[in-house]
Amino acid sequence: MPWKLGELFALILVHCNSAMDLLEIGSGKRNIDTDQLVLPLDVISNGDLAEEIFGNVIIDNDWNKMANMAIVAPKTVDVRDLNNRVLIMLPGNETLYKSIDKAENEEKQVLDEYLDEYLNSLSPNGFPLHELRLKKYAIVMLIRNLNIENGLCNGTRMLVEEMR
Secondary structure, eight states: OEEETTOOOSOBOOOOSSHHHHHHHHHTTTEEETTEEEOOGGGBOOSOHHHHHHHHHHHTTOHHHHHTOOOOOSSHHHHHHHHHHHHHHSSSOOEEEEOOOOOBOTTOOBOTTSOHHHHHHOOOTTOOOSEEEEOTTOEEEOOSOSBGGGTBOTTOEEEOOOOO
């Protein structure tokens, strides 16, 4: 099914049969011309993508399977929305963690010229959101290297088993 590139279309489910499919899509080999891309019908979703991908896995409590699944989205705002929808689907209570929202200079003096609301609204690359909402069995991804020798490096996906 051809899609006009750049067109805002219904959610796309990235469920390709092989890594080669993704490489061909990314390299433009699936393009009809410069404005259209051919996607197989089985990768297109017109429903609730979070429910379609993770619904049965969550109902079945198959956390190992869930840890090996992902939805790819082009925009951070879409990723946040999908993450929130999947989090709501998980059983149990949500725990909220907040970042430190004070700026200090080298002498450890608090800089009052930065409003807390402004600092809380920032989400620079490599930093988590100001408010991190988690539940048991949520999938998280490391955003910096902690211990490369033990596999705790940027991009490592993990399953939340306990929160304190």
